[in-house]
Amino acid sequence: MENQLVTILRITKPQVGSFVKRRFESEGIECFFTNEGLKMGGVYNPDEVLLKVKAGKSEKAIKLLLNMHKEYDLDTLSEDASYAQMKKILLPVKMSEGCLELCKFAISVAQKNNAEIKLLYVYEDPTIHDSAKHTVSWEKHVKMELQEAHKKAQLKLVNFSLEIKKIVPNDLLRSVNLHYRMLKGIPEHVVVDAAERYQPDIILMGSKGEYEKANEFQGKTIAKVIEHSNFPVLVVPPKADFEGKDKINVMYATDFYDSDNSSLNKLLAILQAFDKQIYCVHIDLNDDSHHQEKVNELNKLLARDYSVHNIKCVLFESDNVVKGLETFAESNDIDVISFSKMKRSSFYKMFHSSLLERIVLVENIPILIFPV
Template identity: 25%
Template sequence: MIKILVPVTFTDHSINALTYALTLAGKFPSTVTLLHSFSEYEDIEEGMNAMPPNSEEDIQKREQDARDRLADLCQSAINKMTSLQDKNIELENRFEFGYAEEVILKVSKDMDPDVIIMGTKSKGETIKELLGSVTSDVMRRASVPVLAVPATSTVDLEKLSRVLFITDFGDADYISVHKLIRLITPFQTRINAVRFQAHQPDNTEIRRMEKFRDYCDATYRNHKIKSNFEQSEQFMDSLEKYVTENNIDLIAMTRRKRNMIARLFTPEITRRILFYTDVPLLVFHA
């Protein structure tokens, strides 16, 4: 049984993520939980408020509207599953009070899902939007895998044929690749495990890659996993070129903890990938 948590905000990119989640869930016996967080201090959508902002009556109206929209979205998902005669999915919804990021993390801790699937805006959103996005913050703080689905991502999991696993062939990646394979087992997927770096690999790095390759060959015999290096001084340019040339359908990687100084002065790789690509990004945590 696969458990999937899908935070929803009723935006187009949120609905796209839900569609992606239902398509993935249909490949397993699974439970999909739709989660909406409501805060009385959130900005009020245009055209919804006839009363002064944050008055008690206004808050009650917005809360009821959100509950109704969540129920409608859940029913729409049920109708879609019925039309597909999909009986593998159990669907439920949760309505929680609080700020989105904190609610998602709390519910995730309670239910321990196999993956959180969230929508993001498209490639090219502003740095301000990116740094302040709930998806980016959840990726940074969650303890379970998080899959970010861009608004323009084509939802066609029948053709999930190539996955790029960004790696340094370290110990944490053995755990991540195990979780990755668990999620993609129903698909005929090839995994390209690649370390991007600016220099030629030395003997130590080559031996570490060979150890990872041999482990995958012995452990996951029914899966095609290729391990190699990509040399480039410009990581994002190299990544974008690799994704395009190899028709990558999904990018996966392990997020490692960084100290405060590094977080202040160096944009972390997950946020850079969210900003520069329209390919879904699956992040595991070391």
Template identity: 25%
Template sequence: MSTIISSVDFSESSLNAARYAAALAASIEANLILVNVVQFPAAVAEAAVSEQTYEEMVSLAQHDLENVAGELANRVNHSISIAADVLEGTVDYQIEVIAEKYKPFSIVMGIRSGRNFERFLAGSHALFALRHSHYPILIIPEGCLFNGFKNIGLATDLNHVKEEPVESVRRHMSAFNATLHVVHVSKNINKAISEEASEPISLANQLSGFKPKFYYVKNENISEGLREFCQLHNLDLLIIIPKEHGLLDLFSEKHSSRIATHMKIPVLAIPPQLLHQTSDYTIM
């Protein structure tokens, strides 16, 4: 049975993401692990946290996280196993440690919007996970509810698709009875078609079992082009494969405000590193 990890810091955005994760886990009969990380006193030295106070913080976090787990269990009629793990250390490190242990189907994290979204996202744990995690990261926009996946988009830059973790894309598609829409957004469509003619064929062959539909979208702004495409085709989920210089820029400070304002659906980031990993986090 697969596992979904949900990072919870008790903010409303993370609690909403946990509710989304529970509904998702129930839909694919996966285990759910809620994770809260209490930082070491050294990491918050300016607060002058005593050892006793720190222990009380850990105990309170465990109590609150178990309450969240209980509420989620009720929401899904106790149909899945929901665990509550409070870890100590730094969020970024501990999330990756527990991911290495369970090799999750996905790690679910919430993001919040607002006037200071750019500064928040630029230094957020979600962005760090997108850049460094070796496992799929599912980013849930504030207020987003799980209603199943009927239409899933896969954004591609059509650059060396044989080096992309298509097996992980297939694994996620296999969990849902959804139509797959593969989209390439470019400033120059004719150039993209002529120079990268073999890439769509390669990708189509790798995803042939899902009968993908391919689209070329002309737009000067990639994030704006994707936003319009998601709306036009009523997508429930957008899959991206972050690269050092490419679609990960959608989550840079430059693009984040536009994403926060317009992207209303979850984004699943599948890291290229999964290309070289064994498939021991399969479904069921």
């Protein structure tokens, strides 16, 4: 009974949900956002969500909500300024074994960046591949199947929230605004749609290692999110860890595109809280003398416009781009690899190849991809 969820409020405005959630959590009431999940197909209404609490806290939550209705007109509530200024991390999870470490990673990043985390659990629609039979008995069966899937998913989410409390120190957990969202459907579709609604500063996704039994997201799912999302995506492998590092080394892979300046500014914003050394690296395959000239020009620009940051452009020779990235990363103790998502760029094209998928899924270095 304690781990059952009870619906307290149906929400159609994000600012109302954020306001009520923060008031509830200040009183020790943990909140969960879900959709009903009782219709066939993976489509949900992004403008409607249910705010739920554990059954044991429902009475306290209802009393607090009634008091809020007396003090505020929730229907006309505007966005809280402090909330609007807070950075946002969208954290899709599959509740796998290695996911707790991913959450610890995300929480540590959020704390450094004064960011909130929306932990998004996408559970499978058990009827997604069923053909509609349009009979009373069939529709009844479908509804029961969906209710059962929804019930199991809610219980899994609640239990996961308890596991997070066990492994994350209380002082760290209290310092971060973390909330839970549960939706039904195909992960890549739901994640992209949720991002459009939430407008995160970054989507943080965990990848599986080649030999990991309990995986997070497969390379194809991650690739589809990157393909269709309009937000930066940070792909974090199982053993990535910045803990204990006074300074991180970042490699930004460049092919001398005009978008590099925009991506570099985004990179600096995301890693603002970290002491860092950034290498803008171009992998030179053809020993082209013009490339060195471009590198020299970029270093002059960096010295002029980014003098407060530790950034330098480097030309690195290799007979293979992926091999060159790996070699440079290993020899310079790189903690993050980054590049822009330009469909005509060699770096973006590589993402769909088995070679780059090997980098994403096996290596211990997070990869940050920017939309352009």
